[in-house]
Structures are given as structure tokens and as C-alpha cells.
Amino acid sequence: MNIDYLKEFVVLADNGSFSGAAEVLFLSQSSLSKHIKALEQELDVLLFRRTTRCLELTEEGEVFLSYARRISRLQYEYQTALYHSRQKKSSTLTIGSIPVMAQYGITDTILLFHQSNSSFHVNVLEEESTVLKQMLRNGQCELAFIREGQETEPDFVHIPFAADRLAAVCSSASCFGEEKQLLLSSLKKEKLLLLNEGTLLYSLCISACEEAGFTPNVSYTSHRIENIIDLVSKNMGTALLMQKQASYYARNSDIRIIPIHPELETHIDLCYLKGHTLSPIARHFVSCVYLSGEQGNHDIPAPARNYTTKV
Template identity: 40%
Template sequence: MNLNVRYLEEFVTLTEKKNFLEAAECLFISQSCLSKHIKKLETEIGVELFERTTRTVVLTEFGQMLLPYARKMVGLEYEFEKNVRRKIHQDSGNIVLGSIPSMKQHAITALIAGFLNENPDMTLQTIEGDSTFVKELLTDGKCDIAFLRSESSSVKEFNSIPYMIDYLTAVLPATHPLAKADNLPFEQLRGETFLLFPEHSFINDLCIRECRNAGFEPHIAYTGNRGATLIDLVRNGAGITLMMHHSARQENDSSLAFIPVTPGIYSYISLNYAKEKPLSPQAEIFVRYVKAHKRDF
């Protein structure tokens, strides 16, 4: 018996989704292709894995027997691929760093430049994205270390080194009635038009939660990835935005007002690495460098 691990992965996904269309979309293949692969798997094993007399996906007794073994085989292949990638990184002298996008604003680019100047024999590749995306990279072994933003000074899933603290700021046109305030309670933002970072990003989730805590549902007219675009929209009268102070302060513009929200809402930038896997020698050197040069809290 020669079982195709890809087909086993598709089998596991189908049992979890319980629907051919949803499973096919999750696997980025057509429904007919998924059906053919399942049929080939059944032919190879010599038994039917799914009941064919029902509209929903129901495992046969043989399918139920296969499921724990299929999960184990798919998991072993995943672990093997992850360890191979890690070994390649270790042998190459290359460090793969995941990071939130605002690297310049949080002096991460300056940190990297200093590290490379001190270690000219090393190379460093960065992959940027929001904290949710970068967490997945680190969990999957697709980066060695990662700068993440969170609401506490450490991220429980990883070993964390605190790097910088930041706080939430409202960005308004200087002509806005609230522009002269020293700080802004969320209650005063009721009725405003919000321009925010994308749905499910760290700051978007934080802002929506705080608006709801203040008793209102925010009217969100625009979402986008780039802070500079959000600020330019504010400058042109499209609404207000909320972002972290270190990102907002890059715009030194008299046409805008930057006002901390109250009570203070803080976020923490930390350098993170996996708990269960040893760091490569190169990544260890980078971690030591960050510990020696991290920003004072």
C-alpha cells in the first residue's frame, strides 16, 4: 500500500469541514479534483471511506479507522518540512525575521542596520505583516524570530523579550472640535467616521472593542494597510483614525492633531522565538544583540 500524503491531507480536511465544496476551497483545488483524489485513496486502500448515501460527509467505519493515522502522517510530514527549513536556515547563516510593518517607526530598521554592521558575515531576510500573520509564520517555523505587537509585554505562546511600549492615539484634522483636547475618552468619539487598519488586525480589533466598551458601534468608512494613507485621508477630511503613537508621530503636520485616548491603551513590541525549538546560532546572536540594544521601557 502506497498512500499519497497529499491525499491524506485532503481526507483529513474533508472530515473536518464535512463538506466537499468548503474543503476544496480550503485546499485551493476544485471540488471535482478533491472527489477524484478521495476516490483514488479509497482504491489504494481497497475500502470506502465515506458513505455515499447521504448529502453530508459521513465517515464509514474504515474512514474512522484511517482518520487518526492520517492525522499523524500529515503531522509528521509537516514537522519534517518545518525542521528541514530550519536546518537550511541554520546552515546558510541567514536569519529570517518576521515583523510588524512599522519597522522604521519602532527603530527596528536601525536595530537591524547596527546588527548587520557588527556581523557582516550574516544575512537577514524580513517578512512583514500584522501580528496575527507573523505569529503564524513563527508557529509554522517559517521565520526564526519575530517582532510582535500585543497587549502585554510578553506573548504567552513564545519566549518573549520586551522591546518597546506604545500607546493609542487619535488622529484628527486640526480644525476638528476635539482637536484642542489633551486627551480623548472613547465616549467622545461616538458619531465619528473611522478610518482604520484592516479587519482582524491588532489595532482594528482593539479599536472596535474599546468603542463597544464605551457603548457604541463605530462607523467604519475605510480600512487599509498603510498608516500614511489613513493619515492622508484624515488630512483630507474623510474622518479620524486611531493608531499607535510611534506610527502617528512620523507625520509632523500642523494640519493634524494627535491626541492620546483615555484611559491609556498600551501595546507592547517584543522579540519572540519558539519555546520548543532551539535557536540557530545566528538567531541567538541577533537575540543577544537586541537584549543589549533594546529600547528603555
């Protein structure tokens, strides 16, 4: 059995798309399809149900996935050990990332990579998503953890990493303190605290409010979430933040974090430029991200674990 085919199976199962998985694996779609069929023939089972609309793991595919992950992880570990045994000098990987790293397990992933790759040095550049996209295009970094809304950039390969949703953050003493969910339109008379203008979240919040039928009354903006949380706790107004962001900074604050309806979700993807040949260290990092998914080091969004997805 070709062990590389097992990794390809894992990536395809997580990605849910032959085209997307082929980009990550630097293969043609036809080659990936042939490899999966060869694996199915050797195992004498059907791993995926293929239709014109979706790609879905079979029951046997779901059973096999956990074993394929473990074998692929072992392959990654021995390849790592052999690589470092012959590596004579340190290599550097430059990664871009949104500033909120710990909340989404990005720092945990970098730590995991560093622990098993002692001869690699990781240089992280923190910027907003719009800046990171330009940095990727300009070659200032090879990979970047970028926050995306509903639309994604077509010139990037996107590897799903985490997801978050918009929430209202208010003082427990506010009139919303007992609510379980808030209509966004109910905030039309509130003083709103947002992240700085120019950030993706600022533009998403403004657009969402306008779609809900009102122009938001923005009384304060800041690039530091902890300052926004502190002002909310002192009844300066209501903040619109992503739920995991707010939860991370508000652990010791007397505030409420209330999901917003209609739901507005963003995704954090590990991205790189299409057509760019990644360096060996960058490809190794991508493998680490995929193969660490089952270890619980980051929160894979539901679409990446939903095996009924578009081909």
C-alpha cells in the first residue's frame, strides 16, 4: 500500500473537494482521483460516494479515516526525524497571521510544529487580513492565517482552520443582560463599540447593521479587544465582536456574550498563493496543520468536517 495515498485520502476527506484537495497536495485532480480509486481497490471498499453534486464519505470511509490519520501522522513523524537528522543548517519559515492567534489555536499549532522541527525557525508577522493578503501576493510570507467572510479570494488556496460567529458583548447590568440571542436590529439605538475602521470585522459589522435596516451609532473604536471589553463592563455601550475573541478576553469580566441573529460567521483559513511552489518547510507546515486536526489543537469549522460537500 502506498502510504502517500492515505495522506491524500485524509486531505480529501477534510477538504471535501477534489479540486481543493489537489491544490493542497500539489497534484492534478485526475492523479488524485486515480490514487483514491487505487486505494479503494486495494482495500476492497468504497471510501466515497460520488455524485455530480457532492462527495460523501461512506460508512467504511468514516471507519478508515481515523486509521489513515494515525498512519499519516506516523509517516509525518518519521519523515520529520529523517529530515532533521541530515539537515545541516536552520531554515526559516515566514508566516503571516491575524493578531488574535491564541483564541483560535494558531499559537498551539506553531508550538506543535516547533516542538517536532527543531531545525526550523518560524517567523510570524501579525497584520490584519487585508494586509496579509497583499503580503502573500508580494512574497513577504509564504503562508498566512487569514480571516474571511462569506467571500474568499480566488487567487489563494484556502485550508479551513477555525470558525467564529458575531456576538453582542454587553454588561450584565444592561437591558440585554438576560437575553439568550439578540436580533441585530435591536441594537439600532445602542452605542456600539467596534474594532478599528479598516479591519475586516469593522466592515462586516457596518454592512450587517445596514442590511438589518439601520446605520450603527459607533461611539468607540480600538484595535485592542481588551480595552473594548473593559469599556463594555463599565456600561459605555455594547460591543460587536466575534464570540471566541470576546470569550478569551472576558474570562474575568462581568459581561454577557450573546449570539447575534441573523448569524454572521467568519472563517480563519491557512492560505497561500495559487501557482506558488511552496518551500519544503512550508509544505511541512501545511502537513502539520492537516495531520494535527485530530489532536484537538484547533477548532475545525463544521464545513471542513461535513462530508457532504460540493465536489
